[in-house]
Amino acid sequence: MPKQQPSVATRDDEATYQIGEVAERTGVTQRTLRFYEEKGLLQPPSRMEGGFRLYSEDDVRRVEQIKRLQKLLGFTLAEIKEMLEAEEVREEIREERRQQPDAGADVKRARFLTLIDVTERQHDIRQKVEALNAMKAELEERLAHYARRLEELDEVGKVSSPSATASAPQS
Amino acid sequence: MPKQQPSVATRDDEATYQIGEVAERTGVTQRTLRFYEEKGLLQPPSRMEGGFRLYSEDDVRRVEQIKRLQKLLGFTLAEIKEMLEAEEVREEIREERRQQPDAGADVKRARFLTLIDVTERQHDIRQKVEALNAMKAELEERLAHYARRLEELDEVGKVSSPSATASAPQS
DNA sequence: GAGACCCTTACGTAGCGTAAGTGTGC
């Protein structure tokens, strides 16, 4: 018997991808997707009758966003969660303003206070972003260094072994 | 794997820093220093009579190098260990060549084979470096995106809280 | 009815953080 009708289905009219497809498309593992869900970074997707998860296009985009923030910018999942939540709040308010631009002064004030709140809670995150700018220069320097090293390696490799194979990685 | 040098301490005539000083200068914790030692990324430093660790200037540099490889380029400690070991081997050979440029053909051949070996074992690492070049473009794009976002946040913040912290200049 | 695919449960790993209890050095 059918078990669950999600109490609030944001939009699962579009939920058509099984976990394996999402994993493949986003380049993360199924474990990771379940883990993100467990930690609240992804909202629980809808399910098929048998319990299989069904993801939407939006979910896919969200995963990609998480991955970018994590891998390229080095944020922790906790930070990412905060950022995404804050971003959602801002979007909500933006929507609200669009739909009710002439709300009462108190409502407007409340919206504003909310914005200030999420903004302040992102303070450390902002610092991290600034630090990244500094890091970028260093990164480029490093890359140049390794580029030179690679050239050295290439020269050695070229002169030497015609048959270079067979080494399995790792200890 | 070539691991140990002759039991001669490379030069602890210079070993003068206690763990706390090294931690402070390199920005890592004492725990991290002990952990690196435990994992073989740092060779065990000399000790005082009571057991206190004594680090040299070289050790400090090594820690800084590890941190750069890890934080800026995202290598794992295992990879870093391999890289540093390989780099050491290359330096040894460079030294050898300088001191005995006219060794026998077999010795020269042996040196060369060693170079090839460490080179091949760094193959996956080289790929990672190449991937980083690709990532750099994406990183810059992201940074631009967040720079815009920061401006938004700044506007909100400016209007609102007078005691909002000093925003750093810079791009 | 047989894979390919998915489920939960749960233990393993990396890279440290963080005590706890105790010894060392200036």
Added chain:
DNA sequence: TGCACACTTACGCTACGTAAGGGTCT
């Protein structure tokens, strides 16, 4: 002598990896 500093031991946390055992599906 005090007290900052160091030592070992060991359990905790994050962000997953990796079976194990068992249902589900066009």
